[in-house]
Amino acid sequence: xSERPVQQRVRLRSITPEGAYHRLVLDAGQxxxxxxxxxxxxLSVGGADSAMLLRRCFSIxxxxxGGIELLIAARGKGSTWLTQRRPGTSLDVIGxxxxxxxxxxxxxxxxxxxxxxxxxxxxxxxxxxxxxxRAASTVQLVLGAASQDRLAxxxxxxxxxxxxxxxxxxxxxxxxxxxTAAVPAAxxxxxxxxxxxxxxxxxxxxxxxxxxxxxxxxxxxxxxxGPMAMLRAVSEVAAEHGSPTWCAVEExxxxxxxxxxxxxxPIRGADGVVRNLRTCTDGPTFDARAIVWDQIPSxxxxxR
Amino acid sequence: xxxxxxxxxxxGEVSGVDMTTHLGTLELPNPVLTASGCSAAGRELDPFLxxxxxxxxxxxxxxxxxxxxxxxxxMAETPSGMLNSxxxxxxxxxxxxxKDVPWLRERGARAVxxxxxxxxxxxxxLAGRLAExxxxxxxxxxxVNISCPNVANRGLVFACDPAASTQVIAGVVEVxxxxxxxxxxxxxxxxxxxxxxxxxxxxxxxxxxxxxxTLGMVIDTDxxxxxxxxxxxxxxxxxxxxxxxxxxxxxxxxxxxxxxxxAPIVGxxxxxxxxxxxxxxxxxxxxxxxxxATFNDPSAPERVLGELRHALAERGFARFVDAIGRAHD
Ligand SMILES: Cc1cc2nc3c(=O)[nH]c(=O)nc-3n(C[C@H](O)[C@H](O)[C@H](O)COP(=O)(O)OP(=O)(O)OC[C@H]3O[C@@H](n4cnc5c(N)ncnc54)[C@H](O)[C@@H]3O)c2cc1C
Ligand SMILES: Cc1cc2nc3c(=O)[nH]c(=O)nc-3n(C[C@H](O)[C@H](O)[C@H](O)COP(=O)(O)O)c2cc1C
Ligand code: FES
Numbered sequence: 001x002s003e004r005p006v007q008q009r010v011r012l013r014s015i016t017p018e019g020a021y022h023r024l025v026l027d028a029g030q031x032x033x034x035x036x037x038x039x040x041x042x043l044s045v046g047g048a049d050s051a052m053l054l055r056r057c058f059s060i061x062x063x064x065x066g067g068i069e070l071l072i073a074a075r076g077k078g079s080t081w082l083t084q085r086r087p088g089t090s091l092d093v094i095g096x097x098x099x100x101x102x103x104x105x106x107x108x109x110x111x112x113x114x115x116x117x118x119x120x121x122x123x124x125x126x127x128x129x130x131x132x133x134r135a136a137s138t139v140q141l142v143l144g145a146a147s148q149d150r151l152a153x154x155x156x157x158x159x160x161x162x163x164x165x166x167x168x169x170x171x172x173x174x175x176x177x178x179x180t181a182a183v184p185a186a187x188x189x190x191x192x193x194x195x196x197x198x199x200x201x202x203x204x205x206x207x208x209x210x211x212x213x214x215x216x217x218x219x220x221x222x223x224x225x226g227p228m229a230m231l232r233a234v235s236e237v238a239a240e241h242g243s244p245t246w247c248a249v250e251e252x253x254x255x256x257x258x259x260x261x262x263x264x265x266p267i268r269g270a271d272g273v274v275r276n277l278r279t280c281t282d283g284p285t286f287d288a289r290a291i292v293w294d295q296i297p298s299x300x301x302x303x304r
Numbered sequence: 305x306x307x308x309x310x311x312x313x314x315x316g317e318v319s320g321v322d323m324t325t326h327l328g329t330l331e332l333p334n335p336v337l338t339a340s341g342c343s344a345a346g347r348e349l350d351p352f353l354x355x356x357x358x359x360x361x362x363x364x365x366x367x368x369x370x371x372x373x374x375x376x377x378x379m380a381e382t383p384s385g386m387l388n389s390x391x392x393x394x395x396x397x398x399x400x401x402x403k404d405v406p407w408l409r410e411r412g413a414r415a416v417x418x419x420x421x422x423x424x425x426x427x428x429x430l431a432g433r434l435a436e437x438x439x440x441x442x443x444x445x446x447x448v449n450i451s452c453p454n455v456a457n458r459g460l461v462f463a464c465d466p467a468a469s470t471q472v473i474a475g476v477v478e479v480x481x482x483x484x485x486x487x488x489x490x491x492x493x494x495x496x497x498x499x500x501x502x503x504x505x506x507x508x509x510x511x512x513x514x515x516x517x518t519l520g521m522v523i524d525t526d527x528x529x530x531x532x533x534x535x536x537x538x539x540x541x542x543x544x545x546x547x548x549x550x551x552x553x554x555x556x557x558x559x560x561x562x563x564x565x566x567a568p569i570v571g572x573x574x575x576x577x578x579x580x581x582x583x584x585x586x587x588x589x590x591x592x593x594x595x596x597a598t599f600n601d602p603s604a605p606e607r608v609l610g611e612l613r614h615a616l617a618e619r620g621f622a623r624f625v626d627a628i629g630r631a632h633d
Contacts, residue, residue, distance in 0.1 A: 004351040007603060044600060051384040053541050053600045094602065254379045254386060255599040258348035260341070261364075261390045262379040276372050276393055281348070297375045297533050 003034035005097050005257065012089040013067055019149040021117055022072050022083040029066045031095040037125035038248060038285050041068065041095030042256035045078040052078050057253050057280075059225070060096060061120035062127070068095070071120035071152055097256050098284045101125055101223055102246055106134075108219040109190030111243070113142040113179050113234050115226025119152040121248065122225055126162055136161035137193040140186040144179030144226075148172040163189050179230060183237045187220050194218035222246065223285075228298055235288030245288040251279045266292040321616045322623045323609075325359070325590050327568045328485035328510035330445050332359040332414065332591065335624055336581065336609040339572055339595030340365055340418035340447060340489070341390065343605075345404035346411070352602035356412040358609065359591055363404065365420035365449040368429060370396040375533035380522045385541030385574075386596060387520050389534030392420050392452060397430055401437070409442035418447040418489070421472070422455035428475040435480040446484050447570075448476055448509075451491040451516035463491035463516070466503035477508035487570060489513040490551070492544075497551050498558045511568035512555065513593070515548045541574055541596040548573025549587045556588025556629050576604065578611020585612075585624075586631040 013025040031041060042055035056078045062069040074080040085091070101121075104110045110129065112122040119141070126139050140163035145151045147170050154173075157164045165182040166174025175181055195218070222238040224231050225248040235245035254262040258281035267277040268290045277283070293299055323334035337359045343349055346361040355361050373393025380387045394400070408415045417434055421427040427448060437443050450469050453459035462468040473488050480486055488504035490497060492515040501512055517538025522531045530536075552571050558564040571589025575581050576597040584592050592612075594605040601607065612624075621627050 007352055007601075052381065053384060053596060054381050054386060055600065092601075252377055252379060254381075254388070255602070257352075257602055259344040259602075260379075260388070260599060261373060261393045262376075262388060264373065264376060264378070264393070297377070 003096070005094055006030045007092070007094045009090055010093050012085050012087055012091055014087050015083070015085060018071065019151065020073065021150075021152060022074070023061070024070045024072060024082070024085075025064055025067050026070070026091060026093060027067045028093050028095070031060075031093060032063045032066055032068045035060050035063060035068060035096040036100035037121055037128055038101035039096035039098050040256075040284065041070070041093050042097060042253070043082065044092040045081050052081075054078075054254050055094065055256055056082065057097070057250075057256050059118075059121035059248070060124070062124040069120075069124075071117045073117050094256065098280055099282075101248070101285055104129060104134075104221050104223075105219065107195050108221045109138050109140070109194035110134075111140045111142065111183065111186045111190050111220055111222045111238070113183060113186075113222060113224040113226070113230075114144070114152065115179060115224075115230045116145045116150050117152050118225035118227075118248070118250075119143050122223060123153040123156050123160075125223065126157065126160055130160055130162070135193065135195070137163065138190060138195065139163065140165065140190045140193075142167070142179050142182045142186045143174075144168065144182070144230075146170065163193070178233065179226070180233045180237050183222075183234060184241060187222070187238065187241045187243060190220045191218055194220065219243070224248065228296065231288070232293050232299060235291075239288070246285050247288050247291065248285045249279050249283055251284075253280050256280050266295040268292055321613050321621060323613060325624055327445060327487065327570065327591060330485045334359045334609055334613075335585070335591035336605055336612065337416065337570070337591060337593045338362050338598065338605050339593035340449065341388075342595035342598045345400070345408065346413055346415075347404070347407055349598070349602055349605075350411075353606035355408070358413070358605050360414035360416045360444055361408060362416040362447055362593060363400070363418055364394055365392050365418040365452065366394050366397050366400045366430065367392060367420050367422075368397055368426050370394065370399065377531060377533055378537075380531040380537065382520070382522060382539065382541075383543060385539055385543030386599075387522055387532060387537035387539055388517070389532045389537035391534065397433055401433070405437070405442050414444040415442055416445045416447050416487070417443055418449050419476075420449045420452045422453070424471045424475045427472045428479045431476040431486070432479040435483040438483045443484060445487060446476065446480065447487045447489050447513050448473060449489050449516070450504075451489060461491055461493075463489075463500060464494050466499055469500055469503045470507045473504045473507035473509050485510040487511045487513045489516055491516045492518045492547050492551050492573075498554055498564060501555045501558070502564055505565045505567055509567070511570065513570040513572060514555070515544070515551050515573045518544055518547060542576050542580070543574065545574025545580060545583070549583050552584055552587040552589050553631065557632060559588070560629070560632055575608060576600070578608050578613070578615045581608050581612045582615050582627065585627050586629070588629040588632065590625070590628050
């Protein structure tokens with residue numbers, strides 16, 4: 001169980017354009033104190049009498065000198081309002097919300113797949129993994145977006161020394177195509193670079209159940225953050241290569257703190273029963289195998 | 305500037321107001337409650353406010369069995385409000401009694417339990433189960449959510465039909481047998497709210513809670529399709545406050561005129577600040593619930609209480625109850 005969230009009025013320390021996005025640093029000391037990669041914050045938008053009643057949720061993209069970083073895409077009215085704030089503006093923030101990314105086993109390679117701004121929390125995760133002693137080469141980042149300006153974190157990832165695989169839908173950077181095009185290569189690299197001790201001895205038979213040469217060798221765990229259709233596609237490719245995927249989902253949230261039940265996804269429990277779980281408090285990260293994709297309206301021809 | 309901000313400058317002189325209020329036989333230390341479906345069963349708000357310091361926590365409407373609720377998307381933001389179509393997702397009465405009621409008790413919070421059923425028998429069964437526990441079991445009152453679909457009548461909500469409202473409330477009142485105050489929660493989506501209020505009071509309800517959400521709809525202009533999977537949803541938030549004030553005023557006026565048995569009204573709808581709450585009180589509410597505003601500010605119920613106390617002091621009220629229905633004088 002993670003720490004209790006706090007509600008804080010904080011100062012916007014800085015705001016910097018970064019490609020199609022804006023990086024905001026908030027002086028949210030109490031949030032920063034306990035925040036972990038995978039958690040998010042909920043910001044109120046539009047001021048005290050705002051007609052935009054609902055908070056907007058953003059993944060925490062890092063901690064910096066007692067503050068937190070966010071990478072925000074101006075999308076509709078609320079996020080646009082946020083990206084137009086000046087340093088010094090006072091903002092009302094709640095966080096950290098949701099649970100952190102589950103820890104990666106020490107012996108496993110790690111592939112982190114970020115779509116657009118979804119890369120931001122994964123970069124912080126990579127940073128923390130490496131800071132805690134993991135060889136940078138065992139961390140492979142797949143960063144994809146519609147176009148080059150919507151790619152996030154490529155320079156940061158290179159600076160960390162992690163493996164970097166870039167895709168764009170329009171071919172303006174990296175491989176032309178979806179992130180899934182780069183996932184097999186990233187999985188192979190993560191497996192190749194995974195800690196030595198866990199490699200099968202030369203000449204030994206692959207472990208039972210991992211028949212093909214591709215999936216033999218050390219385990220690799222995948223973490224993905226981006227649109228729902230991307231999460232599903234990534235988890236399918238990863239599963240074909242014998243890897244589990246942790247999906248950080250982004251559902252519409254009215255409260256962010258667990259009281260309203262708007263943000264649910266159908267999740268199969270250990271008992272086999274499918275329940276609509278709150279992605280804000282029970283997530284936002286779920287094991288792809290537990291997500292009942294075929295019951296998610298947005299993926300099956302629902303109205304959005 | 306909100307009332308709360310002004311409160312800071314003159315704190316001290318505000319402590320004098322007696323905030324006590326009554327819902328029938330139930331005495332509450334103050335008149336600000338959470339609203340059903342906007343505070344779960346209180347626990348998630350614990351980091352943001354003291355649940356025991358509120359008048360009461362009103363829990364999410366609970367049914368006999370666990371319900372999965374409707375498909376997503378379940379919400380759409382609208383100007384100063386939102387639409388929701390949650391479909392009463394919940395764990396069912398047994399899990400609720402096992403997990404949620406003990407927590408509220410342990411915290412010393414007063415629990416007003418909202419119940420929902422597909423027919424009068426389900427309402428009565430739920431009411432019986434809760435009345436058995438009674439105040440000693442941690443239940444302070446029942447709120448009967450008759451603004452939910454009547455299975456037998458093509459899903460028409462009970463609260464839109466005086467006969468169906470009477471049937472549900474009479475069944476609940478009979479089984480509760482005075483062990484708990486029974487509040488009937490009304491829908492504003494009716495031609496004459498006084499008529500439904502009368503049906504509920506004649507059936508024996510101890511009080512009224514009003515209003516529930518009003519039905520609305522939003523269309524996505526890119527897809528030209530309804531945004532909500534459930535097509536329509538309940539509109540809530542400050543956008544509906546004038547409707548709540550009007551409904552409370554009409555029902556309280558009918559009570560004053562002798563056309564309706566006098567009974568406590570719990571005001572609900574669009575309360576975001578203490579002054580919003582004061583409007584509902586002046587219209588005739590003897591307590592208020594804070595719903596959607598909690599999504600904007602999870603400490604809102606506690607903040608509204610402070611702001612209301614201050615607003616009353618500023619206006620020279622020594623007791624909260626003296627402000628009830630003042631708009632009719
Ligand atoms: C856990 C989580 C983490 C997120 N992390 C980031 C991030 O790091 N960077 C970033 O740019 N965005 C992130 N988002 C998406 C961001 O919350 C939305 O883009 C934003 O709320 C849109 O608000 P708006 O007013 O601009 O758009 P509008 O379309 O005007 O918003 C209307 C309503 O819909 C909701 N909404 C609209 N789009 C989304 C969406 N994609 N996800 C959830 N709710 C939505 C809004 O919260 C609001 O209530 C995250 C969302 C979630 C749930
Ligand atoms: C997300 C959501 C869920 C709700 N669930 C319930 C419910 O289960 N039972 C009920 O009686 N009212 C429910 N309501 C209605 C509120 O209790 C309240 O009557 C209404 O929202 C108006 O008040 P507000 O403007 O302060 O939100 C719900 C409202 C919202 C926004
Ligand atoms: S957003 Fe309200 S319960 Fe998750």
